[in-house]
Amino acid sequence: MRLESTPDLEAFRLTVRAFIAEHTPGTKVHTGVRAPEPELMPAIRAWTAALYEAGFLGIDWPAPYGGRPDAHPLEPFIVAEEIARARTWPPVGAAALSAAALIEFGTEEQRDRFLPRIRSGADVWCQLFSEPGAGSDLAALSTRARREGDGDGAVYVVDGQKVWTTNGQHADMGYLLARTDPDASPHRGITAFALSMRSPGVEIRPLREITGTTDFNEVFLDGVRIPAANVIGEVNAGWRVAMSSLGHERSGVAARGTELLATLEDLAALAERTPAGAGSALDDSATRQTIGELATRVRVNAALVALAQSRMLHGTEQPADAPIGKIFFSELNHDLVDFGMRLQGTDGLLTEGDPGAVADGWWADAYLYARAYTIAGGANEVLRTQIAERGLGLPREPR
Numbered sequence: 001m002r003l004e005s006t007p008d009l010e011a012f013r014l015t016v017r018a019f020i021a022e023h024t025p026g027t028k029v030h031t032g033v034r035a036p037e038p039e040l041m042p043a044i045r046a047w048t049a050a051l052y053e054a055g056f057l058g059i060d061w062p063a064p065y066g067g068r069p070d071a072h073p074l075e076p077f078i079v080a081e082e083i084a085r086a087r088t089w090p091p092v093g094a095a096a097l098s099a100a101a102l103i104e105f106g107t108e109e110q111r112d113r114f115l116p117r118i119r120s121g122a123d124v125w126c127q128l129f130s131e132p133g134a135g136s137d138l139a140a141l142s143t144r145a146r147r148e149g150d151g152d153g154a155v156y157v158v159d160g161q162k163v164w165t166t167n168g169q170h171a172d173m174g175y176l177l178a179r180t181d182p183d184a185s186p187h188r189g190i191t192a193f194a195l196s197m198r199s200p201g202v203e204i205r206p207l208r209e210i211t212g213t214t215d216f217n218e219v220f221l222d223g224v225r226i227p228a229a230n231v232i233g234e235v236n237a238g239w240r241v242a243m244s245s246l247g248h249e250r251s252g253v254a255a256r257g258t259e260l261l262a263t264l265e266d267l268a269a270l271a272e273r274t275p276a277g278a279g280s281a282l283d284d285s286a287t288r289q290t291i292g293e294l295a296t297r298v299r300v301n302a303a304l305v306a307l308a309q310s311r312m313l314h315g316t317e318q319p320a321d322a323p324i325g326k327i328f329f330s331e332l333n334h335d336l337v338d339f340g341m342r343l344q345g346t347d348g349l350l351t352e353g354d355p356g357a358v359a360d361g362w363w364a365d366a367y368l369y370a371r372a373y374t375i376a377g378g379a380n381e382v383l384r385t386q387i388a389e390r391g392l393g394l395p396r397e398p399r
Contacts, residue, residue, distance in 0.1 A: 012075060016056060016082045023050050024088040031259070031366045032373065035167045035215040036092060045121035048091045051079075052119040057091060061103060065115045073313050084255035087262065093167045094127040098175040101192060101245040105233035114173070114194060126171035128162045128195065128219060129242065135164065135379075138177075139186035139239065143221060145178035145193070147228065154228035156180070156193065158201075158221045164376075168204050168217035171197045175245075176226075181236050192238035194230040201225070211368045212352070256329045257305045260298045263336045263366070267291060267343075270358065274343050281343055290339055297332050304328060320391025323383035330373035330380060337366040 025043040028034070036044055051057040052066065056079045061067030083090050095118045102111055117123040134141040143160025158178050168174075174195040181189030197204070201224035206214035233241040268291055274281040281287045304325050311317045340363045341348040350357035351364045374380045388394040 009072060009074060009078065012072070013078050013082065016079055017086075019054055019056065020082055020086045020088060023047060024086060026089075027087050028089050029360075029362075030211070030213065030369070031263075031362070032369045033166055033215070033376070034213060034369075035170065036089065038170070040089075041092075041124075041170055044089050044092050045124070047089060047121075048095075049119065049121035051091065052121075058099070058119060061099065061115070065103075065111060066119055074309070077309060080255040081258045084258035085262070090255070093124040093171060094175055095123075095125050097127060097245050098125040098173070098194070101175060101232050101241050102194075104244055105192070105241045107229075109229070110194065110232070123172040124167065124170050125173045125175055126165050126168045126197070126219075128165060128168075128174040128176040130164045131161060132163050135375075137382075138242070139190075141177060141179060141190065143176075143178045144182065145180050145191060145226070147180070148225075149228075152229075155225045156191075156228060156231070158193075158195075158224040158226060160221050162219040162221070163207075163216070165204075165217045165219050166215055168197070168219050169206050169214070173197060174202075174219070175232075177238050177242055180238075184236065187239045189236050190238040190242075191235050192232040192241040193226050194232060195224070195226055199224050199226070209368075209372075211365050256325075257298075257302045260301055260329065260333060260336065263333070263340075264291075264295055264298050266359075267294070267336055267340050270340055270343055270363075287343070294332070294336055294339065297328075297335075301325075301328055301332055318391065320387045323378070323387050323391070326377055327380045327383055330370075333373055334367075334370040337363060337370050341367045 025040065025047045048057070055066075055068055055071075056075075058066050059068055059071045059076050059079075060073075063069055080090070099115060099118055102114055106114070114123065118125070129138055129141070131141050131143060141160075143158065143162065145156040145158045148155050148157055156178070158176070160178065162176075165171075165174075174197050176193040176195045177190055178193060179189055180191040183189070195202070201222045203220040203222070205218040205220070207216045207218060208214055209216065232238075268282070271282040271287055271291060272280050276284055276287075282291075308317075308321050308325055311321060344358055344363065347356065347358060348364060348367075350361060352361035354361060357364070378386075389396055
C-alpha cells in the first residue's frame with residue numbers, strides 16, 4: 001500500500017527501478033540486516049556511490065551537500081521500496097543515521113569532511129551505541145570518554161565495549177556514544193563522537209551467529225584517542241543527538257512492507273510446489289486459510305506503514321507509532337518464515353549448501369534470523385512497555 005500515487009511519483013519509481021536493474025551489485029542472498037562478505041564490499045561501495053550520484057540517496061540533505069530540497073518527500077520511501085523489491089543490497093552501514101547527526105548537529109568543518117566521503121562510498125559507518133549492559137536501555141551505557149588537553153590538541157580518551165555492531169568489520173568510521181560525565185543522570189553526561197575505526201586501541205571481534213554468518217561484532221575500545229574536533233553536537237548532549245538522528249531513520253519502514261510481500265509470494269509458491277497427498281500443500285484448506293490469514297496481516301502491515309508515512313510527512317507522529325510498527329512487522333515476519341519451515345517438514349532442517357535444500361536453505365536462514373528482528377531496535381517486550389506508558393499514558397509499574 002502506498003500513501004499516494006501521482007504521475008510524477010510513478011515516473012520517479014520507474015526511473016529508480018530501471019537504474020537498479022542496470023547498476024545492481026547482485027541479489028542479496030540472505031534476508032534481514034546482514035553484513036556482506038568482504039569480497040562484495042568494493043561493488044557495494046561503488047553501488048552506494050552511484051545511488052548518491054544519481055540523486056536517489058541523500059535526497060533530504062542540504063543542497064550544498066547533494067540534496068534536492070524540491071524533491072517530493074515520498075521519494076526516499078520509493079527508493080527503499082524499489083531496492084527491497086529488487087532484492088538487492090541497500091547501502092551498508094549506518095551512513096544515514098550518522099549523516100542525520102552531522103547535518104543537524106555537526107560543525108561546517110565536520111559536514112565538509114565527512115558527508116562527501118559518505119556519498120562517494122569511501123567511508124562506511126557503523127553505529128556504536130549498544131553495550132553488553134545497555135541494549136534496550138541505552139541510557140545505561142558505561143563506555144567512558146575523558147578529555148585530555150586544551151585547544152586544537154585536545155582529545156578524548158575512550159575506554160569501553162560495544163556489542164551488536166552491524167558491519168563493524170567493514171566500517172571506516174563509527175558513530176559513537178560515550179559517557180563524558182559519570183556523575184550526571186543517565187540521560188545526561190553522554191557525548192556523541194565520530195570515531196575512525198582505524199584508531200589505535202580499537203579492536204573488532206566478529207560474532208558468529210546461529211545462522212553461521214557474522215553480521216554483528218563486539219568492539220573493544222582501549223585508550224582510544226579521539227580529537228575533540230570530532231565531538232558531534234555539544235559535550236554531554238549526546239542523548240539528544242542520538243534520539244534526533246534515530247528519528248530520521250524513516251525510509252526503512254517502507255522496505256519492510258515490500259520484504260513481507262515478497263516473502264508472502266515465496267510462501268504461496270512454496271506451498272504450491274510442496275507435495276501433499278495427491279496434490280500440493282496449497283490444495284489443503286488449512287494451508288490456504290493460514291496463508292490467507294498471513295496475507296491479511298501483510299496488508300495490515302502495509303496500512304501501518306502508510307499511516308506512519310502520512311504522520312511523518314505531516315508532523316503528527318505519535319509515540320506509539322514506531323514501536324507498534326516494529327512489533328507488528330517483526331512478529332509477522334517470524335510467522336511467515338515459521339510456516340514456510342513447517343511446510344517443508346524435515347527438509348526445512350537443510351541449510352545453505354546442503355543437497356536438496358529448498359531455495360538453498362533460504363527458509364532456514366530466514367527462520368533463524370527472524371528472532372533478531374524482535375530484538376533489534378529495542379526488544380518487543382520493552383517496546384510494549386513504551387506503548388503502554390508513552391502511547392496510552394498508563395501508569396508505570398511500581399518498582
